[in-house]
Amino acid sequence: MNAYLPFLIAMVVAIVLLNTLANKLKIAYPILLVLAGLVTGFIPGLPMVRIDPDLIFFIFLPPLLFEASWSISFKEMKRWWRIIGSFAFLVVFFTAMSVAVVAHHFIPGFTLALGFLLGGIVSPPDAVSTGAITKFVKIPKTTSAILEGESLLNDASSLIIFRFALVAVGTGHFVWQQAAMSFIWMVTGGAGIGLLLAWIFVQLHKRLPLDAQSNIALTIIEPYFMYWLAEQLHCSGVLAVVSGGLFMSARRLVFLNSTSRIQSFSVWGSFVFILNGVVFLIIGLELPEIVEGMRENGIPLKTAIGYGVLITLVLITARIISSYAALLATYLFRPGVMPPARSKRRRWMMPLLLGWTGMRGVVSLAAALAIPITLDSGMAFPERSLILFITFVVILLSLVVQGLTLPMLVSRTGLFESFEEESEESTRRRMKLGLKQHVYQFLQDKYETELNGNEALEIFLKKWDHRAKASDDSWMNEKTKTIFFEVLESQRQFLTELNQDPNIDESIIRQQLQQIDLEEERLKII
Incomplete structure (x- = not known):
């Protein structure tokens, strides 16, 4: 541990410096983090940081999702729930299926189960990355609320796909009836457990004589407990954290005093910021081993990069198609809930923007790192190194290419100039x-x-x-x-x-x- 301590401190310092540089350059800090992760993989002599795949989700996901649920506007989520729901569930499944079909067809050795596993990993746009990038882009609050709500909920749907795909890869078969019943229990049970625990935690905050430090410490423990209990009962831990976080966020004025609210804002912001940076640097430290694993399986680096580019194009195309399909369905069946737009041209260009904002980030990285090294039988998990590498390429391209070109796209199209929204x-x-x-x-x-x-x-x-x-x-x-x-x-x-x-x-x-x-x-x- 003593040998790793200076390195861990150096990682935190590097994350802080990268964020400072990102603010100076006026770009989203996840872009620099993913580039730093790439560079880290080529620095010789750095220690290999290994985290048990079973612990990846538990360490990183609960606080990231909990903080995101506290930051989002629940009022806007209720207002645009149809659009958010379609993107968070239908679009994620369509995207994962598209990735599965393309990967099965074009990548040798990829079964449909492995394709769905990859699709579940890379299908959800990342809430942190999207929020960090749109901070530098002038877009309507309506669009921002839709993107934030979608990014929060699609983590749950994509990780459910990921779980089922892992079972299919491990067992070699997939029972649809059993999967349907498990899906219903994972969704309803996860949301129910999250709401129940959130209500209990609110009562504890209200009734116990807690000071600000104790309140904040308890809020850090709560998402981990929600996630752990839901997973123990074979429910969705992600949905438990999201539903519980939204419940508590709407009642923050009731059970937290002003001191707790002010201090928790800074504590949680710093905590989540460090977690995001650590995940990106961890994948960079594992890149040499990932590349070596691909070479042992006879996959050249150039070929693997090509696969990553192909999957990225599939993700962008599937998201744009889904965006236009959602707009068309809304226009035909529920025109009264259409997002406001100054002209028909701008309204029909909106899906292009939504399709281009699908940046991937830390959740996809955490999911890829959570793939077990071996199957239950003791055999090596098939194509694990390639899946990890493709995931990193997808995140790199989506953040750098889409993230850096999004401001230019908004500016050139004039999509939101003179937008009819109260300033x-x-x-x-x-x-x-x-x-x-x-x-x-x-x-x-x-x-x-x-x-x-x-x-x-x-x-x-x-x-x-x-x-x-x-x-x-x-x-x-x-x-x-x-x-x-x-x-x-x-x-x-x-x-x-x-x-x-x-x-x-x-x-x-x-x-x-x-x-x-x-x-x-x-x-x-x-």
């Missing part, structure tokens, strides 16, 4: 105006007598009116603090109700809630 500035003005009026009304209704001649409350009202700011905290007393805390809680309730408006971007609401949390923390130390 963030307009939304903020509307929200703050309503919030100011709510504060005035709240104080008038509950503390009318205290308003007369109360300098502290007058300063507070002036602050909300943006005409003055308090420069001295000596006027604050316990009675005034109590009133201020009630005002802040009332603001949270107002914003929660305002969030029901479908035209309000939830990310702006969350930013304002964070400002209220910061204000509450400032008042606590006065």
Whole structure:
């Protein structure tokens, strides 16, 4: 362990430096991470970092999925559930089947079961990669919400395919009736276990006298427990974490205080960032062994790269076809739920953008690394090295080619110029105006007598009116603090109700809630 410690520290430092460089270059950091993983594979003398394939999913997936479920707008997911559901399940299955057929036909030695295994690995676009790349691209909130919701749910559907394909490869046969019953149990049982455990965890947070550090520590443990229990009961651990995370995210104002919410934002952001970087560097460290394994099986490196390019083209094509099919089906059967667009041309170009945003990332890497080295019989797992290599090539091409060209595609097509969507500035003005009026009304209704001649409350009202700011905290007393805390809680309730408006971007609401949390923390130390 002591020999590996300096190397592990160096990995973390490298991840931080790569993120700094990515911000400076204004590109998504997963692009530099995958390139760093490629370069790492050619550096001689680096130690081989091995992680038990059975532990890959358990170490990396629960926190990554849990954090993503807390970041996404559940309101937008409910609004666009038809599109998100079709992409997360139907499109993933169609993509996996396309990969299976092409791999079986063009790659020697690939059975349909191995093809579905590869398809389950590379079919889901990555939420972290997509979010990091679209951060530098001006796209409507509607499109962003669809992409984020799809990326969260398709991990579950693709990994279910991955599980069934592993069984088929190991046993040599596939019983459809048994698979259908197992699928139903994995989906319903996984979601049910996640919701049940999430409710229990919410009660624990509410009823136990936990400080901020204990609350945050518990949130780190929770996704692991959800995943572990679901897997022990042969359900989908991924769905358990996603459903539980969404349940708890919607109730964060109920069971976490302002201190816990503020500190957890930084802790979880850093934790997930390091996990993402570690996975990319681990695959880079294993690349020499992967390439050597392919050579032992008589597969030249050039040929393997060609297979990777072929599968990447299949993924892009399948996603674009699926996007147009989804739009056409929506246009014919549910035109009322079509995403808004300025013109028919832009509406019919939207699927091209959705097809081009299918970047793969850390979930695909984790799934590939989770392939067992040997079968239950003791024989080497067939084509494991080739599957790992193809997965890395797919991720490399999707992040570098699609990720770097996406801003140019959006700019050249003018797809979102003058898009009919309320601007963030307009939304903020509307929200703050309503919030100011709510504060005035709240104080008038509950503390009318205290308003007369109360300098502290007058300063507070002036602050909300943006005409003055308090420069001295000596006027604050316990009675005034109590009133201020009630005002802040009332603001949270107002914003929660305002969030029901479908035209309000939830990310702006969350930013304002964070400002209220910061204000509450400032008042606590006065």
